[in-house]
Amino acid sequence: MKKGHFCVYGDVKTDDVLPSLEEQGVRQLYPKEPNVDFKKELGSLNRELQLHILELADVLVERDLHNMLGEWKTFPFVFKNLHHLLNSLRPHQARATLIHVLELQTQRRKQAVDDIKSGEKSCRNFSWSLSEP
Structure with missing residues (x-):
């Protein structure tokens, strides 16, 4: 090589x-x-x-x-x-772009986790309301 x-x-x-x-x-x-x-x-x-x-x-x-x-x-x-x-400047630009993309992915994943938690909470509340006489 x-x-x-x-x-x-x-x-x-x-x-x-x-x-x-x-x-x-x-x-x-x-x-x-x-x-x-x-x-x-x-x-x-x-x-x-x-x-x-x-x-x-x-x-x-x-x-x-x-x-x-x-x-x-x-x-x-x-x-x-x-x-x-x-x-x-290209390496600096690439590093900054990568950091920005990773931050966006982290924000989206945190939002998805929050959405799942709120969905779970509403499902529990709904199931408790069904189980009460």
């Missing part, structure tokens, strides 16, 4: 690891610290992307193709950094 592959119940799985931006040959535009503030960094990259789009629109209006090429070169870096940050 290849490195990074493993077998679960006869089905071959891969140990998918998100490669860093450096491994992909892309300059990282946000801090390299392990505890990144995703909300702040996504917001700043989004603002930077909006700024690039506005600058690109200005260049297109002026029809200055030489300036447009310079602006266009930085565009992919911002997109790739945004995409990488979003992909880094």
Whole structure:
């Protein structure tokens, strides 16, 4: 079996690891610290992307193709950094979704138990009312 592959119940799985931006040959535009503030960094990259789009629109209006090429070169870096940050959030999103689903299932099961208990109580009351003369 290849490195990074493993077998679960006869089905071959891969140990998918998100490669860093450096491994992909892309300059990282946000801090390299392990505890990144995703909300702040996504917001700043989004603002930077909006700024690039506005600058690109200005260049297109002026029809200055030489300036447009310079602006266009930085565009992919911002997109790739945004995409990488979003992909880094996938495990957190999956964990939060799983927690939410489990909480809903727990609530439904507790409600079902309460419904059964109230049904049992009403059946007992009904049977007692029938047994009394």
